[in-house]
Amino acid sequence: MSEKKIKNIFVEGPISPQKIAESIAQHASKKNIGAHSIFLGQVRADEKPEGIVTAIEYTAYVDMALExxxxxxxxxxxxxxxxxxxxxxxxxxxxxxxxxxxxxVSSQHRKAAIDACEELVEAIKFQLPVWGKELLDNQQTIWKENH
Incomplete structure (x- = not known):
């Protein structure tokens, strides 16, 4: 039995709409797929007592996160x-x-795709050693907490 290769999930900077479109387009020829479920996480300009979020700087313990x-x-x-x-x-x-x-996430049927996508997003948010530092409009920073 061959072991599956660990895939690199990390990209530097924002994820472009073109990358998303290309990924979707690559699946158009796969005739065994009946459903796709997609989650897109977007940085919000939250207003906090300390200031307005202008960006998030993400860091990770990459090797551990990939494993x-x-x-x-x-x-x-x-x-x-x-x-x-x-x-x-x-x-x-x-x-x-x-x-x-x-x-x-893709599958033959929608329920599997939707349920798997939701569980996957929750696992990513709460199990991976990835941290976000919110950068504020007044040059302050705050470590982001996942809720």
């Missing part, structure tokens, strides 16, 4: 009848209004 993502990926594939799964997470500075997370 953990591989474990999550394998568990999701075992639990749901998926055709494919793609995850991209930003590192570095992502301005407000830009995308920092792209999760794309």
């Amino acid at each position: 953990q993502m591989h474990t999550i990926r394998e568990a999701i594939f075992q639990k749901y009848a998926l055709t494919c799964m793609h995850v991209y997470h930003s590192l570095g500075v992502v301005p407000a209004g830009e995308l920092s997370l792209f999760v794309f």
